[in-house]
Amino acid sequence: MAAPKKQVQQLARQFFAMSLVDGRLSEERVAGVLSYLEKNPPAQPIEVLKAYQRLVAIEVAKNEAVVEHAGPIGADVLSSIESSMSQRYQRTVTAKSKPNPALLAGLRVRVGDDIYESSVANQLAGLTL
Numbered sequence: 001m002a003a004p005k006k007q008v009q010q011l012a013r014q015f016f017a018m019s020l021v022d023g024r025l026s027e028e029r030v031a032g033v034l035s036y037l038e039k040n041p042p043a044q045p046i047e048v049l050k051a052y053q054r055l056v057a058i059e060v061a062k063n064e065a066v067v068e069h070a071g072p073i074g075a076d077v078l079s080s081i082e083s084s085m086s087q088r089y090q091r092t093v094t095a096k097s098k099p100n101p102a103l104l105a106g107l108r109v110r111v112g113d114d115i116y117e118s119s120v121a122n123q124l125a126g127l128t129l
Contacts, residue, residue: 008044012051016059025059061112065093068100068108085111 015037019029033052042048065085067078078095085093093111100108108117 008047015052016055065095066098066110067095068098070103070105
């Protein structure tokens with residue numbers, strides 16, 4: 001009999017909780033959880049792994065600033081963004097460059113679900129009637 005979706009989510013949350021050390025995701029703990037799941041697969045292992053992966057991906061995204069830009073961007077700008085975002089969120093945030101020619105000029109920074117944008121494309125979109 002298949003485990004209900006609620007049980008799959010609950011199990012994934014329990015595995016995720018075991019993956020944290022002092023409130024931070026631990027690579028070693030994640031590896032341990034995956035090793036355990038490989039040796040002791042639960043009911044509906046694919047669904048549990050998908051739910052667990054989603055929780056881990058959300059946590060990883062909280063500590064990464066994806067900086068979209070149209071033109072070249074210097075290491076000093078990325079460093080400045082890292083510093084600002086780390087201070088804003090009170091945790092270490094690393095910046096990752098991602099070219100996006102659709103922006104025309106400017107930047108879009110995504111940290112988890114938060115988006116900070118100062119681009120020409122966004123400003124032009126605001127001018128449409």
